[in-house]
Amino acid sequence: MGGFILPYFCTEDNVKIYYEDKGQGKPVVLIHGWSCSRHHFSKQKNELLKSYRVISYDLRGHGDSDRVEYGLTMAQFAKDLKDLVDYLELENVSFAGWSMGTHIIWEYVKNYGCQNVSKLCFIDMTPKLLTDEDWKLGLFGDFGHEKNLLTLASMCADWNRHAEGVAPGMFAPTFDDQQLLEWTKKEAKKNTPHVMITMWIAMAIQDYREVLPQISVPCLITYGAESFYCKENSEYIKSQIQNAKLVTFENCGHALHIEDYKKFNKELIEFIG
Numbered sequence: 001m002g003g004f005i006l007p008y009f010c011t012e013d014n015v016k017i018y019y020e021d022k023g024q025g026k027p028v029v030l031i032h033g034w035s036c037s038r039h040h041f042s043k044q045k046n047e048l049l050k051s052y053r054v055i056s057y058d059l060r061g062h063g064d065s066d067r068v069e070y071g072l073t074m075a076q077f078a079k080d081l082k083d084l085v086d087y088l089e090l091e092n093v094s095f096a097g098w099s100m101g102t103h104i105i106w107e108y109v110k111n112y113g114c115q116n117v118s119k120l121c122f123i124d125m126t127p128k129l130l131t132d133e134d135w136k137l138g139l140f141g142d143f144g145h146e147k148n149l150l151t152l153a154s155m156c157a158d159w160n161r162h163a164e165g166v167a168p169g170m171f172a173p174t175f176d177d178q179q180l181l182e183w184t185k186k187e188a189k190k191n192t193p194h195v196m197i198t199m200w201i202a203m204a205i206q207d208y209r210e211v212l213p214q215i216s217v218p219c220l221i222t223y224g225a226e227s228f229y230c231k232e233n234s235e236y237i238k239s240q241i242q243n244a245k246l247v248t249f250e251n252c253g254h255a256l257h258i259e260d261y262k263k264f265n266k267e268l269i270e271f272i273g
Contacts, residue, residue, distance in 0.1 A: 009087045011060070011080055013071055018064035019057035019084060023049040026118070026272060027090045030056040031081065033099030034203060035163070035188050035196050037063030040098065043261035044268070051269065057084060059104075061195045072198045074206055078107035085116070094272050096121035098257060100199070106208040114216045119272055121220040123264075124254050126233045127208035137233040148204055152197060159193035172226035172253040180258070212240035219244040220271040222264065224252035245271065 008016045020038065028048060030041040038056040048054045058065040060080060061072055071080075081104060085093055093116065097105040102125035109117075130148055131138040140147075154162045167184040175181070219241050223234035225248055238246045247267050249256040257264040 007064075009084065011071075011083055013076075015060050015066045015068050015071065015080075017057055017060060017066075017080060017084065019055060021053070021055045021088060023051075023053045025052040027053045027055060027088075027093045028272060029081070029085070029090070029093055029095050030054065031095060031097040031101030031104050032056075032059065032062070033097075033101050034199055035062070035166070035191050036098075037187065039063070039187065040255075040258065043258055044096075044265055047265045048269070052272065055084070055088065055090070061199060062191070067192050067195060069195060069198075072195065073202045074103055074107040075111065077104045078111055081108055082112055091116060092118040094119040094121070096123065096268060097125070098123035099125050099254065100203050101125075103203055103206055103208065106211045107206075109215055110208070110211045113214075117217050119218045119220070120215065121222065121268055121271065122237065123222050123257055124224050124227050124229060124234075126229050127206075127212060127237065129204045129206065137230060137236055140228050141230050152200065155193060155197050155200065159191070159196070160189050163188035163191075169228070170253060170255040171259055172224065172251055174226075174251060175253065175259055209240070212237060213242075215241050217243070218271070220267065221246045222256055222267065223248050224254055224256040224259070225250045226252060227254045227256070229254070 008018055010016055030044060032038055032040050037058050041056055045054055059077060061067055095105050102122040105120055126138050128135050129138050130145065131143050164185055167188045168181055221234050221237050221244055223231060234246055238244045249260050249263060252259040
């Protein structure tokens with residue numbers, strides 16, 4: 001079923017998911033993060049299409065997929081991914097997930113295992129967002145329940161203002177592509193605030209530390225040296241997976257695949273093989 005087939009597929013709970021399916025070769029599915037869309041992988045698609053069958057899609061509640069107010073859980077996101085894989089009849093598929101997209105991959109592994117999965121790429125994410133007395137490798141290294149509630153309050157009070165601050169924070173302080181920064185802000189503002197808040201809660205309550213050792217396929221872990229996640233977090237993830245490679249991206253933040261897309265594309269292509 002290679003090539004562009006249909007712009008949408010419908011999930012079992014009647015949600016239309018927009019996807020793009022192009023190219024030939026080993027299948028690679030790109031999974032974007034919270035409040036983003038498939039367009040945040042625009043710097044990967046053309047390069048990957050030279051060698052692979054590339055599938056990108058908008059998560060439910062995002063982009064051109066249905067902006068539903070139900071099924072906004074990690075379990076449902078993982079099921080949507082499974083349904084997409086089954087719908088397109090993908091075999092030995094590789095997943096590349098950015099931020100919350102990585103959580104979706106871990107939820108997929110938790111619920112469906114690694115059967116029919118070839119390789120996994122994680123782009124700058126932690127297995128547990130919230131920090132506590134026993135876990136200091138979450139967001140900012142100091143993001144407990146109180147700070148999470150304050151973040152939610154900010155989202156509720158003024159989503160556009162919150163998006164104005166969050167979007168630039170995805171990049172390193174030295175990132176100076178103003179056109180891309182403005183585009184990122186505009187994309188974030190397109191979202192439905194209460195839907196994003198529900199998704200944030202769904203992501204923030206997760207703890208995938210016990211899932212990591214269950215991963216039985218090769219993994220590429222990528223980390224931005226100026227991200228709001230510390231390097232020890234990525235080193236921890238690597239230590240928990242039997243076959244994993246860790247690559248650090250200097251002068252990059254959370255959106256390392258955008259900031260240094262040439263290096264990221266090279267690493268991903270070499271990894272997938």
